Amino acid sequence: MTLFKLIHLISVLIWVGGMFFAYIVLRPAAVDVLQPPERLRLWDNVFHRFFNWVWGAVGLILATGFYMIYQYGGMAHVPQFVHVMLLLGLVMAGIYGYVFFACYVPFNLHVNKERWKEAGEILGKIRKLVGLNLMLGLITVAVAVIGIALV
Numbered sequence: 001m002t003l004f005k006l007i008h009l010i011s012v013l014i015w016v017g018g019m020f021f022a023y024i025v026l027r028p029a030a031v032d033v034l035q036p037p038e039r040l041r042l043w044d045n046v047f048h049r050f051f052n053w054v055w056g057a058v059g060l061i062l063a064t065g066f067y068m069i070y071q072y073g074g075m076a077h078v079p080q081f082v083h084v085m086l087l088l089g090l091v092m093a094g095i096y097g098y099v100f101f102a103c104y105v106p107f108n109l110h111v112n113k114e115r116w117k118e119a120g121e122i123l124g125k126i127r128k129l130v131g132l133n134l135m136l137g138l139i140t141v142a143v144a145v146i147g148i149a150l151v
Contacts, residue, residue: 001071008064011057016137018050023134027127040119044111047104047126058093065089081147088140092133099129 026046030039065086072078075086103126110119 001068004064004068004071007060008068011060011064012137012141015054015057015061016134016141018053019130019134019137022046022050023127023130036120037114037116040111040116040123043123044108044119047107051100051104054096058096061089062093079147079151081143081150084143085140085147088136088143092136092140095129095133095136099126099133103129 030042034042069075069078069082069086072082075083103122107119107122107126110116110122
């Protein structure tokens with residue numbers, strides 16, 4: 001069980017930590033030093049690399065999370081905070097899927113065709129959704145830490 005918790009935690013750190021870095025550090029720095037075409041190319045490259053990691057992280061989070069729930073005897077036997085974590089995690093995974101398929105795929109196509117206006121509009125949408133997912137991720141971590149402390 002300890003190995004699954006560790007894999008779960010590392011996967012969460014990769015996903016949520018990556019969003020924190022991108023949103024709080026990289027985004028303002030890119031705005032300060034890059035013109036829109038270069039900034040959009042940078043984000044396209046960053047997303048390509050980061051999303052490969054996120055697919056793996058989300059898969060491991062779900063697999064380890066469901067396995068740990070199974071080990072405790074199912075949803076009826078886990079503490080209430082696990083229900084909240086699962087709900088928030090599924091919402092986050094859904095938002096991520098939307099960001100990838102409905103936003104990143106067209107963003108990538110616009111960047112490759114140098115359609116800067118369209119790419120910029122999509123980047124703004126991605127920024128808002130990543131901000132939402134970052135907040136949900138931080139709340140989920142807080143629920144986990146507080147929930148474990150109360151059990």
